[in-house]
Amino acid sequence: MRIVLKECAWESSGEELLVLTDPREVLTLGDEDGQVAALFAALGDGPCTVSELQGRLAAAGVHRGEGDVRAAVEALDALGLVECESDRTLGDPGLDDRHHSNLAFFGAFARFDRPRSDFVGSLRRSHVLVLGVGGAGSSLVQCLAGLGVGRLTLVDRDDVESRDFAGQFLYHHADLGRPKVECAAEWVRAYDPRIEVRAVDRWITCPDDLKDLVDGADLVAGGLDGPPEAHLWANEAAVRAGVPLVVGGMTGSQITYYSVDPGRSPCVQCDWNGRPTPGGFVERNRAKLMIQNAPIGPLAMQVGSLIAYEAMRYLTGFEAPRAAGTFVKLDLRDGLVPDRRPFTADPDCPVCPR
Ligand SMILES: [Zn+2]
Structure with a gap:
């Protein structure tokens, strides 16, 4: 040596x-x-x-x-x-150049028994299921592709609309009216033909809608819209399969994200079970506010990159996940000072493994 x-x-x-x-x-x-x-x-x-x-x-x-x-x-x-x-390298000059920054980043964590090429290799061997390729998901897909995640399965059921252009940079005017997942998959293939990408044009209405997609994935990640229960569905599908989950979202100037490390951290269902019944003015009106959500580019990009960074922690183990079993909230108004609220653990959770 x-x-x-x-x-x-x-x-x-x-x-x-x-x-x-x-x-x-x-x-x-x-x-x-x-x-x-x-x-x-x-x-x-x-x-x-x-x-x-x-x-x-x-x-x-x-x-x-x-x-x-x-x-x-x-x-x-x-x-x-x-x-x-x-x-120090992947042994292929073309690949080494493509992954120059990724190799440089992991250099700080490299040791004789875990070289930097192995961290990048972990990403290249990984399969991530991306839930939603809208606001947060659009930038998430770009970050995961940049990291060189080797397999991406993209799930969504929206078509591209001109209103998406404020924050979803995977899409072009020529894509208007086309299914987002198809356009997103095309973007990935054009960006890096080495990445294997599958587009799944599907509504998710229960955990079982995700079961066939979660099996074989190393991680589930995304920005979820739709009803609040969507978080429970993704959580149940991921935790039952033993696959980590990373989810982010935004409201106004506020960014939130969390992750679930199955069997190691409490899950979304645990927290849901321990949550007081919503009855306050904010809770009663939250759904209405979500409709008026304004996922502009600067926010969407930050949510997607936070999800991708947490995903990178799970996929490479270069450091422990920072949002496992925790809602992390950051607000642009106060300079992105993190506010962390750990999930409530539920020893009787019907989803967590025993
Ligand atoms: Zn649980």
Whole structure:
């Protein structure tokens, strides 16, 4: 294995070495005798094996056994500072260029036992069922395609209308009157022919309408419109299949999203069961307000990208899902300060696995 130092800057400061890989954080390593600085300098000369690294250190006057050098490299790996040269790419120049930013993003999370190519590979092997390709779903599809998610199944039953153009950038004037899923699938194929995409033109009126689509999916994601019960239907279909669910929406300047990690977080049904019966002025009129919803582009794009980012957490495991069993609400009016409300857990939930 040839070891390579990730992009970083370092500087000796007294008996310490300061290392910068991310402007948000400076690593401080103890370095009384300057040997850690010598190690960074030796690695900075380019990819090398442990044995070659040992030789470079010796040439710099640092004489250590191969076991010591290997232990030092493993310590740097634990800090996320080095990686294996051959695992930095997907091994195909065309693909590497296509996924340049994706590979760069996951570089920060790469370790010897989980290289950056594996994170991107996880996305390329994933199958996401997208519920709704309207306001949030339109930008979600674009984000998932950009990440290189390998299979997309798109479900919707709307046709393209000119009113959609304010926030749904998958569609063109030539698409007016056509089923959205067909146009969305065409967009994906034109964007990246490597992505396998299926269009399902279907109304969803109960969990069973989703059963055949959820089976085999790694994740269900979308922006749901229709009755509030649509959240319960998607939740039941996903949780019964053991597939994570990520859903987002918007009202006015407000963005909300949540996810369900089946068997690990409470689900939407749990929360629904524990919710007080709506009786207030806002609850009684919420349905009317939804009709007048104004999903403009800047909001729709943010909802779709938040859903996609949470989806990426589930699909790659690069970090834990942040909205599992939690309603996260952000409002443009107060600068997107998150307001988090955890779901109420229900030990007797009829949907959650026992
Ligand atoms: Zn539940």
